[in-house]
Amino acid sequence: MPVRVRVPTPLRRFTAGSGEVSAVGDSIRDVIEDLEHRHPGLRERLLDESGELRRFVNIYLNGDDIRFLDRLSSRVKDGDDVSIVPAIAGGK
């Protein structure tokens, strides 16, 4: 069973408008690679040139910020919830 990935509005242009997609992988980094395969363009929005999580992107694994877990190496298992959340809300 794949993991469920919640996608924020600014990235839904890569997922045909869908706010929730599936992906597979053993780690967050794997999940992002699989997302890129299924929805080209997503990886560049999440990772910088050195392959690290962009500073203004937060990813939550089952509600926990992966920066407080094992970052991109955080392990995922079938059925996990992954949420991509922009660091800010935009607009004033």
Added chain:
Amino acid sequence: MATTFPSCQRSPAENNKETVPVERARGVLDLIGNTPLLEVRRLTEGLLNPGVRVFAKLEGFNPGGSVKDRPALRMAQEGLRTGELRPGKVIVDSTSGNTGIALAMVGVALGYPVELVMAANASRERMRIIEAFGAKVILSDPLEGSDGAILLCREIIERAPDRYFKPDQYNNEFNAMAHFETTGPEIWRQTEGRVTHFVAGIGTGGTVMGTGRYLKSQNPGVKIIAVEPDDPMHGLEGLKHMASSIVPGIYHEEELDAKIPVSTEDAYDMVYALGQTEGLLVGQSAGAAMVVALRLARSLKEGCVVVLFADFGDKYLSTNLWIGWQSWRRERLDQVLRKWNAFSNAII
């Protein structure tokens, strides 16, 4: 028995006299506006032609801490004038922070309760400040961003339309009017009419529209340059990527001379650079505006560039702005300054 201080007490006769010196504010609303203009000298040292100067309008000096005090007050005043805001009404709006703080402050000063809808990923400091003013915070889905807050706010009002006064900063022309009446004239006066370029970020568009209109009314040659995030997925709190957002009704792009995109990384680097060169800790939207102001200034042979810094940075200390900043050193400045070179083509 409580100690009293006779010198602080007024006699009945004194109550009718003007006892407060004019230079002292009589209420917090009197402190809005008249913010200082600071020349950005250290950061730009050696980078500009001799006839070019850059000044920052420091809106963080407003009592609520941001440029948004101006439209919040003006929109509330207009509501009172028309009767849309009257006793029994609650001020409500959607905001990711600064307007919320401003409305909460204005609400206290005018005696009206305030409720604010914001995405749950707005900075914690801003939520706390709003709550400290006694306003109610209603959180919307963080995945939906500010547009989600706008939609939730609409739903709340539809449930009880008679209960609320919504300043509606995205569509209220008195948002831009506040800047036409105050920010623009202040800049004109502070530069003695020498301003040639005005640079500001786009959130609702109110600042750049209203200030721009005033400056152009004084000198049609003044160029108005708006700054926006380079991508819908960004980390520039307060700014909107127009092409992917609900476009505010008060935003009229045709009035701008240019609209320049800035990456989140560049804006963050500029925040760090300003801290370590000018001794100014600003918010990320100010960082973004300064990136454009610097690149613009480097493109000019002569000119007086005014860039608006919407707020200071102390409200963002818990945000992603400060992830990784410890590794930022002064030595990085040369590297980033090379990145922010003159615009290669004549944008204006």
